Amino acid sequence: MDCPACKNPMIVLELQQVEIDHCVACGGIWLDGGELELLLEDEKRGKLLIDSFKQAQSSKERLRPCPICLKKMHKINAGQENHPVIIDRCPKGHGLWFDRGELSQVLAKGTLDKDRKIIKLLAEIFDKDKCEAKNDS
Amino acid sequence: MAVVLGTLGWVIGMAASPDPMAGVFGLVIALIVWMILAMVSFTGGDAILLASSKAVPVTKDMHPQLFNVVEEMAIAAQLPVPKVYVINDPAPNAFATGRSPQSASIAVTAGLLGRLNRDELQGVIGHEMSHILHRDILFVTVAGVMLGAITLIAEVFLRGMFYSSMGRRYSSRGKGSGQAQAIMLLIAIVAAILAPIMATLLYFALSRKREYLADAGSARLTRYPEGLACALEKISQNTVPLSVANKVTAPMYIVNPLQKEGMKLSDLTSTHPPISERIKILRSMSGASFIDYSDAFKKTTKLTAPIPSSALTAEKPVSVRGSSSPQTSATAKSQQRSIGDIMFKTNGFSFVNCSCGLKMKIPPNFTASQVKCPRCGQVLPIS
Amino acid sequence: MFMKIFLLLIVAVALLIMFVIGIYNSLVGLRNRVANAWSQINVQLKRRHDLIPNLIETAKGYMQHERGTLEAVTNARSQAMGAKSVAESAKAEGMLGRALSKFLVTVEAYPDLKANQNFLALQEELASTENKIAFSRQAYNDEVLFYNNKIQMFPSNVVAGMFSFAKRDFFEIEDSAEKSVPKVSFGN
Numbered sequence: 001m002d003c004p005a006c007k008n009p010m011i012v013l014e015l016q017q018v019e020i021d022h023c024v025a026c027g028g029i030w031l032d033g034g035e036l037e038l039l040l041e042d043e044k045r046g047k048l049l050i051d052s053f054k055q056a057q058s059s060k061e062r063l064r065p066c067p068i069c070l071k072k073m074h075k076i077n078a079g080q081e082n083h084p085v086i087i088d089r090c091p092k093g094h095g096l097w098f099d100r101g102e103l104s105q106v107l108a109k110g111t112l113d114k115d116r117k118i119i120k121l122l123a124e125i126f127d128k129d130k131c132e133a134k135n136d137s
Numbered sequence: 138m139a140v141v142l143g144t145l146g147w148v149i150g151m152a153a154s155p156d157p158m159a160g161v162f163g164l165v166i167a168l169i170v171w172m173i174l175a176m177v178s179f180t181g182g183d184a185i186l187l188a189s190s191k192a193v194p195v196t197k198d199m200h201p202q203l204f205n206v207v208e209e210m211a212i213a214a215q216l217p218v219p220k221v222y223v224i225n226d227p228a229p230n231a232f233a234t235g236r237s238p239q240s241a242s243i244a245v246t247a248g249l250l251g252r253l254n255r256d257e258l259q260g261v262i263g264h265e266m267s268h269i270l271h272r273d274i275l276f277v278t279v280a281g282v283m284l285g286a287i288t289l290i291a292e293v294f295l296r297g298m299f300y301s302s303m304g305r306r307y308s309s310r311g312k313g314s315g316q317a318q319a320i321m322l323l324i325a326i327v328a329a330i331l332a333p334i335m336a337t338l339l340y341f342a343l344s345r346k347r348e349y350l351a352d353a354g355s356a357r358l359t360r361y362p363e364g365l366a367c368a369l370e371k372i373s374q375n376t377v378p379l380s381v382a383n384k385v386t387a388p389m390y391i392v393n394p395l396q397k398e399g400m401k402l403s404d405l406t407s408t409h410p411p412i413s414e415r416i417k418i419l420r421s422m423s424g425a426s427f428i429d430y431s432d433a434f435k436k437t438t439k440l441t442a443p444i445p446s447s448a449l450t451a452e453k454p455v456s457v458r459g460s461s462s463p464q465t466s467a468t469a470k471s472q473q474r475s476i477g478d479i480m481f482k483t484n485g486f487s488f489v490n491c492s493c494g495l496k497m498k499i500p501p502n503f504t505a506s507q508v509k510c511p512r513c514g515q516v517l518p519i520s
Numbered sequence: 521m522f523m524k525i526f527l528l529l530i531v532a533v534a535l536l537i538m539f540v541i542g543i544y545n546s547l548v549g550l551r552n553r554v555a556n557a558w559s560q561i562n563v564q565l566k567r568r569h570d571l572i573p574n575l576i577e578t579a580k581g582y583m584q585h586e587r588g589t590l591e592a593v594t595n596a597r598s599q600a601m602g603a604k605s606v607a608e609s610a611k612a613e614g615m616l617g618r619a620l621s622k623f624l625v626t627v628e629a630y631p632d633l634k635a636n637q638n639f640l641a642l643q644e645e646l647a648s649t650e651n652k653i654a655f656s657r658q659a660y661n662d663e664v665l666f667y668n669n670k671i672q673m674f675p676s677n678v679v680a681g682m683f684s685f686a687k688r689d690f691f692e693i694e695d696s697a698e699k700s701v702p703k704v705s706f707g708n
Contacts (some may be wrong), residue, residue: 201641201644201645205645205647205651208648208652209651209652209655210655212560212652213655213658215553215557215662255647259651360658
């Protein structure tokens with residue numbers, strides 16, 4: 001699969017049975033459909049989180065193609081109204097694209113990741129400060 | 138089946154012209170169509186089938202257990218070890234193909250590997266191996282192609298009729314022969330509709346019989362009928378239809394790949410016997426020989442077992458062995474991952490394991506010769 | 521008249537010779553199959569011998585308190601490899617099989633060892649080899665049964681007698697403990 005942002009081939013990372021697609025060049029993360037639920041280890045909570053995503057009103061970010069079906073992905077606000085985190089979602093449900101640092105921002109939001117397990121895991125996978133470096137960009 | 142094919146050709150020939158030779162001509166055409174199709178499938182049928190089901194060859198280091206089990210069954214059946222393929226599909230299923238035991242192939246889906254333990258896998262491979270041993274793979278090729286030829290001829294004729302009937306309405310014909318011709322035409326249309334159905338029923342009856350025989354063969358080869366019974370049970374719980382199967386290839390699989398949940402196919406039109414019945418027979422076997430299967434079959438279905446009497450006479454008792462399955466403590470998730478890894482490997486991914494514990498799977502189109510571990514920053518070469 | 525009878529006789533003799541040749545060839549074919557099945561068993565036994573040193577080497581580090589079990593396996597292996605007669609070999613292989621079963625039961629108590637990827641791979645190979653030994657024995661016995669039937673039944677028994685095709689023995693497993701060899705239990 002190629003990175004939807006910079007077109008470089010993505011590599012697959014696996015740690016403790018969790019597998020994610022990662023672009024070495026731009027630091028983005030692609031999660032296949034269902035992979036986020038797997039990450040949260042709870043289908044209900046995963047669904048809740050995904051349902052809470054709203055279509056972003058306006059975004060200056062460029063539209064990106066889904067790496068699986070190449071359809072233009074929708075811009076989704078996964079953050080709060082006043083603090084938006086714009087991620088990309090495939091209209092056909094193939095998966096979600098997070099730019100560098102966006103995934104931990106989304107998961108940091110409230111009660112979703114109670115014991116901060118995923119954040120820890122992500123910090124495990126990616127060097128902690130690199131992950132948080134692009135906060136508030 | 139050949140009779141159905143011949144009759145169809147003859148009747149269509151007769152319908153086309155009043156000349157009695159036309160019937161023979163039609164018959165010859167039908168046989169030629171069949172021969173061409175048979176030749177294509179005989180020389181390249183297995184390759185076409187494997188390619189159409191997107192099977193990729195695997196080597197021993199990708200899945201040692203699958204390879205070992207295939208080798209074990211080849212030894213038990215005293216056949217050369219067939220080529221092994223994996224199909225990247227979550228639906229659990231398997232099939233065997235090839236012209237002869239010397240050039241046979243066995244294909245299993247990733248879903249099958251992910252779900253079954255060693256004994257169950259052995260049961261399934263034993264089933265496929267006995268298809269090879271009984272030369273069912275050739276039967277499916279020849280009979281399947283004959284079915285295809287019948288369907289093709291009938292279809293071409295009916296379509297031809299449909300289009301030409303528009304023009305014929307205005308053409309005048311001689312009276313006497315015209316009437317006989319019209320009757321013959323009617324018969325031909327009926328034949329063209331009935332022939333594919335008849336051939337299909339025949340084909341299905343034959344292939345069901347062979348499924349039972351392969352089950353019996355698997356029990357005998359593995360000496361452990363419970364393995365196949367468990368495997369069939371697990372496979373039957375699956376609700377995803379196999380996406381790479383179609384009507385022609387369906388009879389080759391260990392269970393019908395097209396059967397959807399909630400849709401009960403009637404006994405006559407199914408290529409496979411009901412799974413529950415197959416499991417019941419396997420579970421009521423008192424030994425592992427053909428005789429035991431035959432007895433269990435009679436007890437369960439009240440019918441005579443579809444096992445040739447020659448196989449029953451030259452049998453000495455085969456005792457059932459104990460389970461040898463390694464009950465791996467692996468979770469479903471990790472099994473899923475290991476199956477995923479097989480698919481990555483077959484797709485040309487190379488694996489890099491960093492000393493920090495992170496596993497990287499590098500796609501074949503990744504151009505750099507080294508990769509920096511995003512976890513610990515180590516730069517690792519890509520082999 | 522005489523010529524006719526003579527010709528008939530020649531034809532009859534020629535047919536008989538061809539018949540005998542046919543039977544002879546099929547007997548040779550069967551005998552070769554038996555020999556082939558026998559060598560298959562030996563291939564698998566050799567494979568078992570080759571696997572053991574690696575297995576023991578891997579296990580050694582984890583199983584310091586089980587030296588007796590490990591030594592029993594190593595000793596049984598060298599005995600099996602040094603066996604000269606078939607009977608001797610069968611006995612030694614039986615012992616090796618029992619030693620291996622005991623070893624694999626003991627392994628259950630060492631979760632660290634069971635998590636070792638290298639050991640798991642070796643264990644799978646061993647399990648498969650044990651299965652292959654069992655299956656090749658079964659295949660050998662099937663071939664012997666077929667072959668023995670053939671040389672005892674008319675008319676092939678006449679040809680077999682003429683060319684002294686000897687009856688072959690089945691590969692019998694001498695005691696019940698040995699029968700459980702293919703059962704390499706990895707525990708639940």
